[in-house]
Amino acid sequence: MRRGSPVSTVPVIDISPLRTGGDVGAVASALDTACRDTGFFCIVGHGVDIALMARLDRSARTFFALPEGTKAGIAMSAGGRAWRGWFPLGGEVTNGIPDGKEGLYFGAELGEDDRRVASGTPLHGRNLFPPDVPELRTAVLAWIDALTTLGHVMMGGIAVGLGLPQDWFRKHLTSDPTVLLRVFRYPPTAATVGGPGGPGGPDGPDGPDGPSGWGVAEHTDYGLLTLLMQDDCGGLQVKGRSGWVEAEPILDSFVCNIGDMLERMTGGRYRSTPHRVRNTSGRDRLSFPFFFDPSWDARVTPIGLAPEESSVDDDTRWDGHSVFDFDGTYGEYLVAKVTKVFPDLFHAI
Numbered sequence: 001m002r003r004g005s006p007v008s009t010v011p012v013i014d015i016s017p018l019r020t021g022g023d024v025g026a027v028a029s030a031l032d033t034a035c036r037d038t039g040f041f042c043i044v045g046h047g048v049d050i051a052l053m054a055r056l057d058r059s060a061r062t063f064f065a066l067p068e069g070t071k072a073g074i075a076m077s078a079g080g081r082a083w084r085g086w087f088p089l090g091g092e093v094t095n096g097i098p099d100g101k102e103g104l105y106f107g108a109e110l111g112e113d114d115r116r117v118a119s120g121t122p123l124h125g126r127n128l129f130p131p132d133v134p135e136l137r138t139a140v141l142a143w144i145d146a147l148t149t150l151g152h153v154m155m156g157g158i159a160v161g162l163g164l165p166q167d168w169f170r171k172h173l174t175s176d177p178t179v180l181l182r183v184f185r186y187p188p189t190a191a192t193v194g195g196p197g198g199p200g201g202p203d204g205p206d207g208p209d210g211p212s213g214w215g216v217a218e219h220t221d222y223g224l225l226t227l228l229m230q231d232d233c234g235g236l237q238v239k240g241r242s243g244w245v246e247a248e249p250i251l252d253s254f255v256c257n258i259g260d261m262l263e264r265m266t267g268g269r270y271r272s273t274p275h276r277v278r279n280t281s282g283r284d285r286l287s288f289p290f291f292f293d294p295s296w297d298a299r300v301t302p303i304g305l306a307p308e309e310s311s312v313d314d315d316t317r318w319d320g321h322s323v324f325d326f327d328g329t330y331g332e333y334l335v336a337k338v339t340k341v342f343p344d345l346f347h348a349i
Helices: 016-020 024-037 050-064 068-074 076-082 134-161 168-172 260-265 330-341 343-348
Strands: 012-014 040-044 085-087 102-107 177-186 216-219 225-230 236-240 243-246 254-258 275-277 285-295
Touching (some): 016 134, 050 134, 050 225, 068 085, 076 085, 076 102, 134 177, 177 330
Parallel strands (some): 012 040
Antiparallel strands (some): 085 102, 177 285, 216 275, 225 285
16 A cells, blocks of 8 residues: 655544544544654544643743752752653753753653662663652653553554554553653744754755754654644654654644654554754743653564555665664663663763
């Protein structure tokens, strides 16, 4: 089956039948089309409490408004191998270039008695929460629970779209999913930096010194599915077959995109789509990507689907690597990627 014609917008899909037992087939078909055409789509009818969304946004803004010295009290260096906590503007690196954002890293809350924590498994442990903003802790933990549930629902719909049983992922890849939450603040960037047609702009190549002015440069996500809540500032761009597409904010929705492992297991039927961010709104942009990924020890292998036509004209990935060359567990893949994002932190532990 060939992909449809190039798209200029990110499709919006009402997924409520996946939660209520309605026409699952129609939703699964829409998800399959979106995954083949762009790898990005927007979902409504998700069932996540709108009040919780507002609480998370409000408490995050309160935290980011604190003095830098106060925020440093929960710096990622204090999180050890769990890699949790705050990093400053420019503290995260994409493709060798510091990002124009600061952020917080969270994950499943695990005690010292958890076997993975006791053995020093990276990215597992307790979260670091700011004592000055106690409401952030309750909002983050409730959010992780709500989106873990939503992640299982979404992967059920994607499974049906692939011709698999609805519970296939839960049985084979996500019985104990790797879940990670990021909270990012992108300060505004001058509109003249990387404008349309210019260096780094949507219609022009990056300049010789890299994508200066980007909140985060071109990249793909590592796992199965990203569920993103973003504010109304805009700035997220998706690489389609005919160029870069703006993922316009839609109130009370999630932007979803598929990651490297879904491309790998579908043999290229679904493409892990490159995306990037540039905030020219004149205001701080907050985004809340939640990563719903394979179990840490899972080996992601192709399921035997026929390869599809690529979702982009250029098959060369942004990082020059192929998701099909890797052999190992998802945890090994993730650690190899994250160590490039925080090289100094990795060497420190």
